[in-house]
Amino acid sequence: MLRQYELVERVKEYDPDADEAMLNRAYVYTVQKHGTQTRASGDPYFSHPVEVAGLMTDLKLDQETIATALLHDTVEDTLATIDDIEANFGPDVARLVDGVTKLSKIEQMPENERAAENLRKFLLAMSEDIRVLLVKLGDRLHNMRTLHFIKNPEKRQRIARETMDIYAPLAERVGMYEYMREMQLLAFEQLEPEAYRLIMDRLQALRAQDGGQVDAIALKIKQALAEAGLKVEVSGREKHPYSIWRKMAERHVSFEQVTDIMAFRVVTEDEADCYRALGVLHTTWQFLPGRFKDYISTPKTNGYRSLHTSLMYENSMRVEVQIRTRAMHRLNEFGLAAHWAYKQGERPDGQVGWLRDLIEIVDASHDAEELLEHTRMAIYQDRIFAFTPKGALFQLPKGATPVDFAFAVHTALGAATVGARINGRHVPLRTPLANGDVVEIIKGAEAEPQLAWLGFVVTGKARAAIRRAVRLRERAEVADMGKKLFADISARVPARIGKKAIGLAVERLGLEEEEDLYYAIGAHQIEDRAVMEALVPGCTEGIPDAPGWGQTSVSIRGLTPGVGYTLATCCHPIPGDRIVGTRRSGERIEVHAIDCHELASGLDSDWIDLSWGPRAAGAVGRLRVTLYDRPGTLAEMAGICAQNLTNVKVLAQIQQDHPFTTYELELEVQDLAHLTRVLSALRASDAVAQAERI
Template identity: 40%
Template sequence: MENKKIKELIDLAISYIPKSEVKVISKAITFSSQAHDKQLRKSGEPYINHPIEVAKILTGIKLDVSSIVTGLLHDTVEDTIITTSEIKNIFGNEVSNLVDGLTKINKFSLKVKNLKLGENYRKLLLAATKDLRVILIKLADRLHNMQTLRFVDNHHKRISTSLETLDIYAPLAQRLGMREWQDKLEDLSFQFINPEARNSILERLEYLNSKDVNVVDEIRYELNKSFIDENVDCKIYGRIKSPYSIWNKIKNKDISFEQLSDIMAFRIITNSTRECYKLLGVTHRKYSYIHGRFKDFISSPKINGYRALHTSVIGPQNRKIEIQFRSNVMNQIAEFGVAAHWKYKDPKEIKERDTKEYRWMHELLDLMNSSSSQDELIENSKIKLFEDNIYVFSPKGDVLELPKNATPIDFAYSIHSEVGDKCVASKINGKLQPLKSILKNGDQIEIFTSDDSQPSPLWERFAVTSKVKSQIRKFMRSKKKEEYEIFGKEILMNAFKKENIEFSDSAINNILKPFNCKTNEDIFELVGSGSITATKVLKTIYPELKISYSKNKSKSNLPIKLKGLTAGMTYHLAGCCSPIIGDQIVGIVTAGIGVSVHTIDCETLSSYADSPERWLDISWENSSGGRQNSTTRISVTLKNQPGSLGKVTTIIAKNNGNISNINFTTRKTDFFEIIIDIEVRDVSHLNNIIAALRLVSEISSLIRVKG
């Protein structure tokens, strides 16, 4: 065991934990060291180094002594012969329960497959709702594992672990307000998932730093001078945004590196809330304020408790900069998230309170339990994890909390599902507005209903709340139940006829049990929806029957499979929006033609709004191997200079895209426009290529072309 690492941990603990309690930490180090004796990490180091590093990370957010001890013992039950009973006898109930919570989480083989991912969300959140410290310790464990991931030889393992970190652990860290941990988890994952894009961003940042080497110091000096004149004591910190944060903005906002307005950020820490507002005013007098960039998270805190004032201004050398204003207490919460509560209150009191942190976890668990499929569960979970909230009013003055960008549809369903199902119109601040209008903080909403109304499939396009999307999908599925029953019975009757067997309800009634059905209609629905085949029904009723007709050996010329299609249905990808794997899609049934597959935001869908019976709730079927690439199209405007086109084609190739066609649409002296057809695996693959291209300075615009 390395005495240096132990001394570092003890020194960190003594800085805020009474010396009398630090003794149990030393005891846990010895216990863990003996339990992991002769075990090695992938790096070749003694295994004990890992729990010590996890414990050090936990001291960084000043967690209580039970959490530090648990960090030291977290792998003992899973990886050694130690039992929870032994831990309980030596370290007590509290530590034993925390270790048990972590052990239950770790029993999963964590893989980035939707089937596993959904259950991992549940397991993490169930443990966290019992004691929030479990998830904090698990995050610290993951953080150190990511810091040492480079020692894992298996490339696939490094990628899958990094993807899982981005899908589960980083968003959980964000939800808990652990911004520093979130940034580290994201950047470490980015380093393995897309090293070329990360290096490209770092090169651009290095260039900017060399060009504007004095900008940060200049801004800090100017702000400090202005604040001193106001007799306000504060601290000023300047930083450059993380590579992953920059990459995400390039991808999500469809902008180039040059268009980013907040690469540079400053944090002003004051003594009080009043001083935050005062220094905001001073800043706006000093620099030109960028309209639409001010956010008051003091009066409307984020759901994870984050409070601050955010603004963006034009600084020296015409640089756009973001400035945040926080009091000392706000800064503690911003830095340490929910862990900041442990600094001021008894941890037992914290874990028993029904705080906002616990509320969103319970809401997410409810949402996950109501999701109809693993894909929907993951989609809803991510929405819930990343959403920020707004506050709006009912006509009676009741305050309702909704996600950012929510619409009157979300508001209606938040009142009651029946109000949502029957809503026909809305008033926002006394004026009639479309149901797809985006609500803002402080809006007053009135909903009008009609007993004759029912949800439109289009509502899913502009509803934001995950639960509302699920309810709309549920309604659309229920509309199809009767349709499936009729279709299924027809399929069975034809199958019986082909075998020269008389169809009878009594024959179907005899096989309800094998298919876990209660009525004949349930069997018809299963056949009509494609869940079971007519052949399987016949074989179950008549086991000795030899099916006289041969199975259709010809397969669809489309290798892409879709969930939600009835067996035998033909489909085609709509040319108006050209969907690719990963796009959110919907099917439109046309008699004699089959199913047209559209993206959920396709403008053509509005013409089918009054025919909900023609809509099919479909999705791409997960398939790991043998899946054919999809062809999609991008439009690129390039500077007309040597090597610019070469850069584009090289980046596409490096990101495993295959160019099938290039068409020059415009040629000018200064620039030219090209249309590129690219073969990609899915929409995520395409987005990565687009984001990588946006880092090329020679590209002035780039969009995906649908249709």
């Protein structure tokens, strides 16, 4: 563990003007606050924030970031508060600490919700100041280095999975490849222990048999480039163990069949020498077609710049070579951290444009599962490049479609998409894009995102935006239906209903606005009687429950006076149906329609011949209605129900198969003739593909 003076000296080496007193106070504060707390390893707890601060000094970050690293666990794990931090270290450090700190109540949430809420808070804080991410990545890296001390294997697996799914990809997205590789290796060891041991043993055996081959190849590459007048540094290494395992899994091959296990790095003086070195290597050894990538002229979204090529070396050995300048190399290993200029306070905003997409995803995601799904899509990086007709470049995941491209350009463009041209040719919207495609999006004035797009889009941003638009559209249709039903409800109260009465009703029902009332009625979240009482308090007193108010009153012939009965929920008989009663010992008589499938399957009970009495009026009828999947059809169905003076008690979407959506409805009707009129009106509508009684 770094001593106090050692930490301060490290900062002063690259920032002589750093506030030494503030750093000393932060060190002492974290030691005092964490006191006798210990980690799973048995070490004092304060050793962790001190080590994280040491990682930040390796990146040469500013004094506020170092102080944040020292203090990042004090609010979560001690009695310190954000106000205390601000009073002692200023608003900037307090804001950064707050961004890194997990809220204690999140820890009591279910695992997926906890992870999603942490991620939501983290992304929002990160968008305001990227230093939050840098400290968090340092925190996670040190926790992974000490993960083996945790005795509970399930907890180790959970932390390793979270690291592999979220933190390693985030490290890659900001170009911190050293952090990414170490996190992946440590998580790999926990998640796939057998595969980890196998690959590590094979790599060790390979080193033993190598006989200095890596050094020999590196020397040959350096000699070839020196003969061409290039001054370079060349180093060789084995591929990352997790990278080898992933390649084995993706290609379904054994370790021996992975041919490009060795990789070499060529570091040049300037950018022009990178391309000269590439030409020398391609003329000295055979170049493998399809394996060349130019990330210098077209950098990755995280700012990564390098030339990648694969060569066929002697004895048919494949080797990968990366060519870059010294400046590129530092940026490629430490990404945004290497960009951070502590003296000028410059922020590398151009490097984190993808953060805006993540924040849009946070806003659009409906629940924890969605947020995690969309964020994972957004941060994993296996990219292709595509262009707008004007030459603007966009990077997208492999498999991305024109719809993904449109949402990447702008959310509004994605929402208005009706068609696309790739390289001047009209294509279906589900067509996967290839590297270098020129994509032209065709817009429509009345266009809206379609639910069917979720079947082929691959970016988190597109999926989040589509789901949000579909939810809003469905809500609007349900609210439109509720508005028509509200007209029927308000006609039953003994007063003329105006805007003032509606506003007061909304307030009495604990809703936010008038649209919420209509949605609650349309979604059957509130009973008619409650709406009437909210509109005119006291208007339902002394009025018996009647059709249209949620209950029914019917008379049936053939029952012994005083004997209880229920209307069967399997067939929902209504006045006008032929009916029969079934009776089991000790139970109420159950009234069924004569053609009920439950009767046909042979109930173990006595049958009683019944018929409807003179007061038989009012019951629940059930319909299955298939609508065309276009705007306004749900509202039209609601309008038909309202016009025929029936109240929708329950509405449930049971199937969606573009271009159709099927619903099941429970309607309050007077009798069979009433239900038949409703059914006939629905079948006559252009909005309805099919309607039948259940």
